[in-house]
Amino acid sequence: MISSLAITLPVIPEQAASVPVTATSDxxxxxxxxxxxxxxxxxxxxxxxxxxxxxxxRGEFISLLGPSGCGKSTLLNILAGFQPVSSGQILQNGRTITKPDPSRTVVFQDYALFGWMTVQQNVEFGLKAKGMPRKQRAELARSLINMVRLNGFEEKYPHQISGGMKQRAAIARALAPDPDILLMDEPFGALDAQTRVLMQEEIARISSAAGKTVVFVTHGIDEAVFLADRVVVMSPRPGRVRQEVHVPLPRPRTAEMRSDPWFVSTVNDLWETLKPEWQKGE
Known part of the structure; x- marks a missing residue:
């Protein structure tokens, strides 16, 4: 049974900060x-x-950060079940991931919306495939469209809305099946700089409201730190975890936090760490 996400959103304490993972059951x-x-x-x-x-x-927002070619998108595809591992193992709630599953949904950089469907129909798509009754899926889709602030655009087609709006529609569609985990592969990479900043603030708000576990691939240092509870820095190919940064900033994240001394210092430190690799064109 798919719960109505927008009706039963978990409350995220405003001052909650990330802490290191300790409890195995979590x-x-x-x-x-x-x-x-x-x-x-x-x-x-x-x-x-x-x-x-x-x-x-559970409920953590992870940013995978690193230069192009470091394997962060490969890791995301493995987490999604799109690719197998060559060796090692990935468990979700104690079970090995071997294939795609509705408990994990993906948001891609290119939106992947169906051009012949309206925003409402795109958001309803996965629910219809699952056999949810028309009235129920329409109500849930509308509540998610409201959540991503696309009210009034339900009957618009993808070519009639902006890039940022398309990505918000894609996020609503990914949330519709009520997944446990949301996987995002550089979802703002195709947007202009101003829209990208606005979308970072939107996904910070949406992810906090939805209370989902999020794995977010990016090569933007500012973006990674602003969004995450924990930034996982990957080395150039072959990709390895070289560093983890726990982000103590409270939620909800706001634009003012970008001028927080800890934020500025951390972004600068990560830039100094990663700059030589980006300069090499890795």
């Missing part, structure tokens, strides 16, 4: 020594991930 995703190799020929194979170990707590 671990929703357990990534154990994952290695991913492309190509069967040893001479031509590419090691994308090597020995990635990470534990993700």
């Amino acid at each position: 671990i929703q995703m357990d990534i154990r020594d994952v290695r991913k190799v492309y190509g069967g020929d040893a001479d031509n194979s590419v090691v994308a991930l090597d020995g990635v170990t990470l534990r993700i707590r």
